[in-house]
Amino acid sequence: FAGVAGVDGARRELEEIVAVVQDPGRFRAMGAKCPRGVLLTGPSGTGKTLLARAVADEAQCAFLSCSASAFVELLVGRGAARVRDLFKRARSMAPCVVFIDEIDAIAKARGLLGQSDEREQTLNQILCELDGFDAKADDSELVILLAATNRPEILDAALVRPGRLDRCVTVPLPDEDGREAILRVHGATVRLDAAADLRAVARAATGFSGADLANAVNEAA
Known part of the structure; x- marks a missing residue:
């Protein structure tokens, strides 16, 4: 997480997932089930x-x-086949983290228009x-x-029920300290004016996302 700044709360929550992937047997030995999935919510960027x-x-x-949009097909069944292929590949590479961005594109509550x-x-x-995911007790296919989504309220309830994406980690816009930390991470990779006051920039950048701040540093370089 060295290159991740401004999202300390979310990072701490995800450290448990790292521990699961590194040593799933420890969780099973305690009688606990390894988490199957995590939903990351928050504004874009x-x-x-x-x-x-x-x-x-x-x-x-x-x-x-x-991106979930990669599964959207005109022909019925093609998207499901792509999902099967993705997870088959993931199991062959296990342990593996699969990330699907903008999952709301395919996981809206059933019955909704569109x-x-x-x-x-x-x-x-x-x-x-x-x-x-629990089929392999020996964790050989973990x-x-x-x-991720910025519209969690429209997701199908079946997706976020216990045992599926039942852990929700919110990734909010950074506060002033977070904005300064992000600016310093990106500022370390470019040449900035020695007089640049990153604290003042962070204070003035209320409402900026991490992506906005990265772009601002790039423009200033």
């Missing part, structure tokens, strides 16, 4: 993708990332994959799903 990748980096495991049969089949396949 706050670092959800960065955090997901950091989990895999810290756990020193494989990482597969895609949710097609194809998207429902794709969602059903994701649910089946999550339900199958896969954990991290999914």
Whole structure:
């Protein structure tokens, strides 16, 4: 998590997931079930993708990332097949963290306007994959799903019920200290004016996301 700044609360919550991936047997020995998935929520640009990748980096495991829009197909069944292929690949690389960005694109509550049969089949396949995560008691195929959205209120209830994406980690816009930390991380990779007052910039950048701040540093360089 060395390159992740401004999201200390979310980082602390995800450190438990790192521990699970590194030593799942310890959790099972205590009679606990390894978490199957985590939902990352928060505004765009706050670092959800960065955090997901950091989990895999810290756990020193494989990482597969895609956007939910990659599963959206006109032909019924194609999206579900792509989901199966993704998780089959993840199991072959286990332990593995799978990250699906903008999961609301395929996981809206069933019955909502705009949710097609194809998207429902794709969602059903994701649910089946999550339900199958406990099949290997020896952890030889450990896969954990991290999914991100900035619209958690429209997700299908089946996706976030206990045993699926039942852990929700909020990744908010950074506060002043967080903004300064983000500016320092990005400022370390470019040449900034020695007189630059990053604290003052952070104070003036209320409402900026991590992505906004990274762009500001790039523009200033």
